[in-house]
Amino acid sequence: MSLLAESPVYSPGLHVLAAFRAAESRLTDLAGCRAFFAQQIAALGLVEVGAAWHAFPAQPDGLPGGFTAVVALTESHLSLHTWPEFGHATFDVFLSNYQRDNADRARQLYAATLAYFEGEALNYTEVRR
Amino acid sequence: MSLLAESPVYSPGLHVLAAFRAAESRLTDLAGCRAFFAQQIAALGLVEVGAAWHAFPAQPDGLPGGFTAVVALTESHLSLHTWPEFGHATFDVFLSNYQRDNADRARQLYAATLAYFEGEALNYTEVRR
16 A cells, blocks of 8 residues: 555545425425436536436325435436425535536535425535545 | 424434545456445345446546446435545445434444455545434
8 A cells, every 4th residue: 555655635526415495295206306407417517327216105104205316427426315204305416526626516506406496405514525 | 384494303314424545456346346335235234226336437548447336225325436546435325314323334334345445544524414
């Protein structure tokens, strides 16, 4: 490991972590979110290289299930998890600056997501990594 | 949104974000990491519901490409991105406590990943969300 220890530490980019409240109708609409993310990824010039989308079943008491999305990008990833029974969602985007500075794109993607969900922001954290 | 505003804020669980250095041989071994994650997910009693794995092509100068993994879990997600040209990797695990407290499992998964990669820890952040 001696050669590695002598090289400078690489700093990939910005990771935004956030949570917001939103209405059940959005928090259970996997298809709508999927179309929204696809549109955003294209608009921001990001490149998707794979994704997993999963809808949770309805609860025993009849409450609708939420969904989970993880999207792999050449620039790193994007994720969203919803808990409609709590009116709650968490959002992450981590964009590396490998070919250009993507920090503002990460912030824009969060702002657009909050607007799409007509959400009420609960918390917002930026981690430089 | 008035009903939502009156309910308590849901706190899903712990998100661990970390970075480490490792040797090129591990940082380019997508198949090895995939098998390792599958074994860890089973050992920790987590449930995978989808994943995206992507290997980047070799660089023009012949340097090997890294890989990206995002794994959707019923408990939220796991991700890993490697930059072998910098001897660098970032790791995330976010485990919700929906059915049990998973905070220690998140920490265990990071410790096991660092050991698997024979990595040198660079930074480690816990975000309660």
